Amino acid sequence: xxxxxxxxxxxxxxxxxxxxxxxxxxxxxxxxxxxxxxxxxxxxxxxxxxxxxxxxxxxxxxxxxxxxxxxxxxxxxxxxxxxxxxxxxxxxxxxxxxxxxxxxxxxxxxxxxxxxxxxxxxxxxxxxxxxxxxxxxxxxxxxxxxxxxxxxxxxxxxxxxxxxxxxxxxxxxxxxxxxxxxxxxxxxxxxxxxxxxxxxxxxxxxxxxxxxxxxxxxxxxxxxxxxxxxxxxxxxxxxxxxxxxxxxxxxxxxxxxxxxxxxxxxxxxxxxxxxxxxxxxxxxxxxxxxxxxxxxxxxxxxxxxxxxxxxxxxxxxxxxxxxxx
Amino acid sequence: xxxxxxxxxxxxxxxxxxxxxxxxxxxxxxxxxxxxxxxxxxxxxxxxxxxxxxxxxxxxxxxxxxxxxxxxxxxxxxxxxxxxxxxxxxxxxxxxxxxxxxxxxxxxxxxxxxxxxxxxxxxxxxxxxxxxxxxxxxxxxxxxxxxxxxxxxxxxxxxxxxxxxxxxxxxxxxxxxxxxxxxxxxxxxxxxxxxxxxxxxxxxxxxxxxxxxxxxxxxxxxxxxxxxxxxxxxxxxxxxxxxxxxxxxxxxxxxxxxxxxxxxxxxxxxxxxxxxxxxxxxxxxxxxxxxxxxxxxxxxxxxxxxxxxxxxxxxxxxxxxxxxxx
Numbered sequence: 001x002x003x004x005x006x007x008x009x010x011x012x013x014x015x016x017x018x019x020x021x022x023x024x025x026x027x028x029x030x031x032x033x034x035x036x037x038x039x040x041x042x043x044x045x046x047x048x049x050x051x052x053x054x055x056x057x058x059x060x061x062x063x064x065x066x067x068x069x070x071x072x073x074x075x076x077x078x079x080x081x082x083x084x085x086x087x088x089x090x091x092x093x094x095x096x097x098x099x100x101x102x103x104x105x106x107x108x109x110x111x112x113x114x115x116x117x118x119x120x121x122x123x124x125x126x127x128x129x130x131x132x133x134x135x136x137x138x139x140x141x142x143x144x145x146x147x148x149x150x151x152x153x154x155x156x157x158x159x160x161x162x163x164x165x166x167x168x169x170x171x172x173x174x175x176x177x178x179x180x181x182x183x184x185x186x187x188x189x190x191x192x193x194x195x196x197x198x199x200x201x202x203x204x205x206x207x208x209x210x211x212x213x214x215x216x217x218x219x220x221x222x223x224x225x226x227x228x229x230x231x232x233x234x235x236x237x238x239x240x241x242x243x244x245x246x247x248x249x250x251x252x253x254x255x256x257x258x259x260x261x262x263x264x265x266x267x268x269x270x271x272x273x274x275x276x277x278x279x280x281x282x283x284x285x286x287x288x289x290x291x292x293x294x295x296x297x298x299x300x301x302x303x304x305x306x307x308x309x310x311x312x313x314x315x316x317x318x319x320x321x322x323x324x325x
Numbered sequence: 326x327x328x329x330x331x332x333x334x335x336x337x338x339x340x341x342x343x344x345x346x347x348x349x350x351x352x353x354x355x356x357x358x359x360x361x362x363x364x365x366x367x368x369x370x371x372x373x374x375x376x377x378x379x380x381x382x383x384x385x386x387x388x389x390x391x392x393x394x395x396x397x398x399x400x401x402x403x404x405x406x407x408x409x410x411x412x413x414x415x416x417x418x419x420x421x422x423x424x425x426x427x428x429x430x431x432x433x434x435x436x437x438x439x440x441x442x443x444x445x446x447x448x449x450x451x452x453x454x455x456x457x458x459x460x461x462x463x464x465x466x467x468x469x470x471x472x473x474x475x476x477x478x479x480x481x482x483x484x485x486x487x488x489x490x491x492x493x494x495x496x497x498x499x500x501x502x503x504x505x506x507x508x509x510x511x512x513x514x515x516x517x518x519x520x521x522x523x524x525x526x527x528x529x530x531x532x533x534x535x536x537x538x539x540x541x542x543x544x545x546x547x548x549x550x551x552x553x554x555x556x557x558x559x560x561x562x563x564x565x566x567x568x569x570x571x572x573x574x575x576x577x578x579x580x581x582x583x584x585x586x587x588x589x590x591x592x593x594x595x596x597x598x599x600x601x602x603x604x605x606x607x608x609x610x611x612x613x614x615x616x617x618x619x620x621x622x623x624x625x626x627x628x629x630x631x632x633x634x635x636x637x638x639x640x641x642x643x644x645x646x647x648x649x650x651x
Contacts, residue, residue, distance in 0.1 A: 025462070042462070047489065048485070048488060048489055048492070050485040050488075050489065052451060052481055052482055052485055053451045053454065053482060053485035053486050053489050054451075054489070055451070056448075056450070056451020056452045056454065056455060056482065056486075057451050057452070057454050057455030057458055057486075057489070058455060059451075059452045059455055060392075060440065060451070060452040060453055060454060060455025060456040060457075060458070060459065060469075061455040061456070061458050061459045061462075062455075063435060063440060063452070063455075063456065064390070064455070064456050064459035064460070064463075065459065066459055066462065068455075083445055083448060084448075084451060084452075087444075087445050087448060088443075088445075088448060088452060092441070093647060093648075093649070093650055094426060094647045094648050095423060095426055095427045095431045096422070096423050096426075096427060096431065096433040096435075096441060097421070097422060097423035097424035097425075097426050097427065097647065098424070098646070098647035098650065099422075099423075099433065099434075099435055099436075100433075100435045101650040102650075103650075132648055133648055133649070135649070156650040156651065157649050157650050
C-alpha cells in the first residue's frame with residue numbers, strides 16, 4: 001500500500017472532507033499552502049494570532065450550519081482560548097437544551113522531544129478529558145490519523161484532534177480514498193498474553209519496541225491503543241487486562257489526575273477486571289514537571305521504551321493480592 | 326434631548342413600545358418570582374435599558390442573528406422569543422427553551438436568530454463574530470449583532486473581534502450597552518477613555534455614541550450600521566449610554582455602591598416613558614390605547630407564568646441527555 005507521513009495523512013483527510021462537504025472551512029494563524037492552493041482564501045482563512053477570537057468564531061459559525069476546522073497548531077496556543085473551549089464550545093449544546101449542533105474540529109499538536117522547553121512541549125489532553133462535552137482523539141499512525149480525522153470532521157460535536165509532534169514525519173500505509181475509523185474503538189496494536197500496555201501516540205511505538213525486546217525474555221506484551229480518549233473504549237481495555245492479568249500504562253503526560261490515572265481506574269474499579277489482576281497497576285509517565293529545554297533534562301523527564309520495559313518487568317515479577325486459583 | 330422621529334410607521338412605533346413594556350413587565354415578574362423562590366440561581370435585570378435591545382432589533386430581520394449577555398431577557402424578547410418558553414426556562418421546567426438546563430443566563434432560540442445569553446462577560450463576542458463570518462459566507466445579506474456591556478469592552482475578545490471583523494469586512498454591528506457599571510465597579514474607574522465608541526477609530530470603523538434611552542436615536546444608529554453591514558461595508562460600533570435601574574443581580578440584600586441620586590436621575594429618563602410621551606404627543610397612542618397595551622402585555626405574562634407553572638420539571642435522568650449531539 002501507498003505510504004504517507006502522519007502529517008500528510010492529516011492533510012489528505014482534511015482535503016478530502018473539504019471536497020466532500022462545502023460547509024467545511026479552515027481557520028488558522030497560517031494558511032497551509034496545499035489547502036490554500038486548492039480551496040482558496042474563502043475556505044482557508046489565515047487569522048490574526050488570536051486563538052480566543054477564531055475559536056469563538058468557529059463556535060458561532062458551527063451554530064449557523066458550517067463545519068469549521070480551527071487549527072491551533074500547537075496545543076499551547078489554545079490556552080488563550082480556554083473560555084471559548086471550556087465555557088462555550090463544550091457546554092453550549094447541552095446548556096441550550098440540544099437545540100442546535102456545534103460540529104467543530106480543533107487541531108493541536110502535543111508532546112515533547114523537540115528541545116523547545118515548557119511552553120511548547122505539552123500533553124494536556126487529560127485537562128480536556130475532564131470537561132464534559134468535548135470529544136478527543138490522539139492517533140499513533142498515519143492510517144489512524146486519516147480515518148479518525150475524517151470521523152471528527154463529520155461528527156456533530158466539538159472534537160479535538162491531538163496530534164503527536166514526535167510522529168509528524170512517521171511514514172505508514174494509508175489507503176487512497178475514503179475510509180473512517182469510529183471513535184470509541186481501541187486498536188490492539190500487538191497481541192500478547194502476559195501483560196497489557198495501554199499507550200498513546202508516540203508511546204505506542206515505544207511500547208511496541210519494548211514488547212519486541214521483552215519477547216526475547218519470554219514476556220508476551222499486548223499493546224492497546226485507545227485512539228480516542230473521549231469516548232474511551234473501556235471494554236477493549238478491560239477485556240485485555242482480564243486476559244493478561246497485568247496492566248502498564250504509558251503516557252507522555254504527567255501522572256497526576258492524568259490519562260494514565262483514568263485508565264487505571266477503568267481497570268481497577270471494574271470488579272471482574274480487578275479480580276483477574278495478578279499485580280499492581282504500573283504507570284510509566286512523564287515526570288510531573290514543566291518540560292525542560294536541555295536534552296539531558298528533557299530525556300530524563302519522558303518515558304521511553306526502556307522505562308516501559310522496566311515497568312513491564314516489574315509487574316510481571318510482582319505478586320498481586322492473594323487469589324483463589 | 327430627544328432625537329427627531331424617524332420615518333417609522335405608527336404601528337411599528339407602538340410595537341417598539343409594546344416590546345419594551347414586555348421586557349419590563351417580564352423582568353418585574355421574574356424578579357418577584359425569584360425572591361419568592363420560584364426561580365433559582367441568579368437573575369440579572371435589564372430594566373432601564375430596554376430601548377437598546379428593542380431599538381436595535383427593530384432594525385433587523387428574523388434571519389439576522391444576535392448574541393446577548395448574562396443580562397439577556399431583553400434581547401430575547403426584542404428578537405421575538407416566546408414568553409412561555411422563556412418563563413418555563415426560568416422556572417427550570419422541561420418546556421423551557423433549554424429544557425431546564427440553562428436558566429436565566431442561557432436562554433437561546435436559534436430559530437429566531439437569538440444565539441444565546443452568555444454567562445461570561447465578553448463570552449459571546451467571538452461567537453457572534455463567527456455568525457457574522459457565517460453570514461458573509463452564506464452571501465445572503467445577513468447581519469450579526471453583538472450586544473455586550475461596558476465591562477466586556479475592556480476584555481480581549483472585544484478588541485480581537487473588532488480587528489478581525491474590520492479586516493475581513495464582516496457584516497457585524499457591535500452594540501455596547503454602557504450602563505455605567507460593570508457589576509459593582511464604575512465604568513469611570515476602569516475605562517481609560519469615557520467613550521467606548523472612540524475605540525472604533527483604532528480599527529478604522531465607524532463608532533458612534535447615542536443616547537441609549539432614546540429608542541429612535543438607537544434605532545437610527547442601528548439602521549445605519551445594519552445598512553452598512555448588509556451592503557458589504559463591514560462592521561460598526563455603537564455605544565448606547567444607558568443605565569441599569571436595578572442592582573447587578575436581583576439577590577435581596579446585595580450591596581449596591583451606586584449613588585441613589587444617580588439612580589433617580591436615570592429613572593427620570595425612563596426610555597419607556599419617553600416613547601410613550603412621544604407617541605402620545607404625535608396622537609398615536611391615547612390613554613385607552615396605552616391601558617389596552619398594558620393589559621395585553623400583562624395578560625401575556627400571566628399566561629407565560631401559568632404555562633411555566635403547568636410545565637413539569639425535567640426528569641432527574643435528563644441530566645445526562647444532550648451532553649453530545651447524535
